[in-house]
Amino acid sequence: MNAAVVDVMKNGAHTLPAAHHDAGLMSGLADDVQRETGFENFGIPFCMTVEAESLGSSVDYGTIKCEPKIGKESFPSVRDVEFRPKRAIEKNKRARAIVDAISTLSQKYPDIPTIGAITGPLSTSASIVDPMTFLKELRRGKNDAHRVLDYVCNQLIDYAGLMIEGGADVISIADPTATGEILGPLMFGEYAVPYLNQLADAIHKLGIPVIIHICGNVKTVRKGLAMLHGDALSVDAMVSLGTLKSEISGLTTMGNLSTYMLEFGDEEKVRSGVRSLLGQNIDIMAPACGLSTSTPIRNIRAFTLAVKEGL
Amino acid sequence: MTDMTKEELHRGLADAVVNMDEATSARLSEEAVERRYDAFEAIDHGLAKGMETAGRLFEEEEYFVPELLMCADALNAGVDILKPHIKRGKQDIRCKIVIGVISGDTHDIGKNLVKLMLSSSGFEVVDLGRDVPPQSFVDRAVEEGAGIIMISSLMTTTMEGMWEVVRMLEERGLRDRIKVAVGGGPVSQGFADKIGADGYSPNANHAVRLAAELAATLA
Known part of the structure; x- marks a missing residue:
């Protein structure tokens, strides 16, 4: 989850979009973010496009205020996907910068966890194939869709391995396309759960824990969520983590202070939001989704401080 | 050609959209043209009605995005065939x-x-x-x-x-x-x-x- 808000970059030492490309700037920015926000970990990269870029799509790197986005998906249909050789993501310069930045941070700060963030299999697939066609092909081109997902998932496994070799302590998988709101329960079960689990299992084999973030409302996909192999489940603000915890036994919950509140609310609202979350016995307190880059630093500080005081 | 009344055909078109069935949507649209049924009506009372149902199913969380997109493809397969046959002035653009x-x-x-x-x-x-x-x-x-x-x-x-x-x-x-x-x-x-x-x-x-x-x- 990108926490590189504009407020943190104001001093101008390490800024985006340049830091998306350069290991030194990236680790420097992660360092700034950690220090100024009070989050208890480093989280990189600051984008969700490097995986798709490595597998063929073009990316617009955005600005200091705006995250990178897919310019054009490279393939019109799952049938057209050109399968690149194994370890394709490693060949991307930005991916190498991310891994180098992870190494720098984990060596410099062995006591602060470095989280490597990966875009999940469905989201990456829907970023290399035109997403409207892709979604239809989940129904009418099942074999080819599964082949693409398996290919993407294996590439992500290699990439996660690289991050872990570099020193990542945790891998966080965010898969915004794998939301119940888009897929519904059947497709979530058929496409989201197995590939997220394939990825999580491979990461577990390397001895590293996994956070899985699922966007949007999860009410139609509760069964699927219970089948996920992540060590912690992070969800969006509209989901009651307290309820989810009572429904899925043994679930480690992460979240879910509204990013909207963090951007538009004030410090007092943030504190009262934290109080309500603390009351639900959430295991890992975090923003509910990616922070808006315009989120004021004072609100993020109020959040991390309130959590620490509450503990 | 089957022996379908206009109403049956409209219902068939609506069902084809709800069932995400492009081939049937196209076939029934061609049939509507051959029988000289009003093309605008076939869209409005048939295909669009089906899309309305699909939209309702989406809102009720029976259908999700992939299903709705496929319904739209079935709708478009029919519209492409029927549209050239719409009598001018009949189509009522709302806004x-x-x-x-x-x-x-x-x-x-x-x-x-x-x-x-x-x-x-x-x-x-x-x-x-x-x-x-x-x-x-x-x-x-x-x-x-x-x-x-x-x-x-x-x-x-x-x-x-x-x-x-x-x-x-x-x-x-x-x-x-x-x-x-x-x-x-x-x-x-x-x-x-x-x-x-x-x-x-x-x-x-x-x-x-x-x-x-x-x-x-x-x-």
Whole structure:
């Protein structure tokens, strides 16, 4: 989850979009973010496009205020996907910068966890194939869709391995396309759960824990969520983590202070939001989704401080 | 050719859309043409009715995005065949709508769903695509004589741009003539009120009702 808000970059030492490309700037920015926000970990990269870029799509790197986005998906249909050789993501310069930045941070700060963030299999697939066609092909081109997902998932496994070799302590998988709101329960079960689990299992084999973030409302996909192999489940603000915890036994919950509140609310609202979350016995307190880059630093500080005081 | 009354054929077309069946939609549309059934009626009472049902199923969470997109393909397979046979003047365009995803954002699944639901409900939709600057919404709405601007965003970062559109309309004195509706993941009724938009829609099916309401205030 990108926490590189504009407020943190104001001093101008390490800024985006340049830091998306350069290991030194990236680790420097992660360092700034950690220090100024009070989050208890480093989280990189600051984008969700490097995986798709490595597998063929073009990316617009955005600005200091705006995250990178897919310019054009490279393939019109799952049938057209050109399968690149194994370890394709490693060949991307930005991916190498991310891994180098992870190494720098984990060596410099062995006591602060470095989280490597990966875009999940469905989201990456829907970023290399035109997403409207892709979604239809989940129904009418099942074999080819599964082949693409398996290919993407294996590439992500290699990439996660690289991050872990570099020193990542945790891998966080965010898969915004794998939301119940888009897929519904059947497709979530058929496409989201197995590939997220394939990825999580491979990461577990390397001895590293996994956070899985699922966007949007999860009410139609509760069964699927219970089948996920992540060590912690992070969800969006509209989901009651307290309820989810009572429904899925043994679930480690992460979240879910509204990013909207963090951007538009004030410090007092943030504190009262934290109080309500603390009351639900959430295991890992975090923003509910990616922070808006315009989120004021004072609100993020109020959040991390309130959590620490509450503990 | 089967022995179908006009009503049966309409029902068949509606079912083909709901069942995501492009081939049947095309076959029955051809049959409607061969039998010289009114093409506009076949769309309006058949295909569009099916899409209405699909939209309702989507709102009720029976159907999800892949299903709705496939229903739309079945609808379009029929519309492509029937449209050239519509008698001129018959098609009743309700209101022109300019739609797009605000700049900074390239997530356009939601916008595309809204667009297809609006088109199948008789609105003329001008799609500006994704990553659209606020200025372009205003300029194109003026150029096209559109009554409604619909803006979508999936990222909180980009919601500011929606505000910008409302402000630009105010500055140019167009606020009474052009209605603004917003939607997308992080957007809420509260946000719509805050920026002075005329409406908010939580999903593609609701967007059609909202557009109809807004269009009525323009008339």
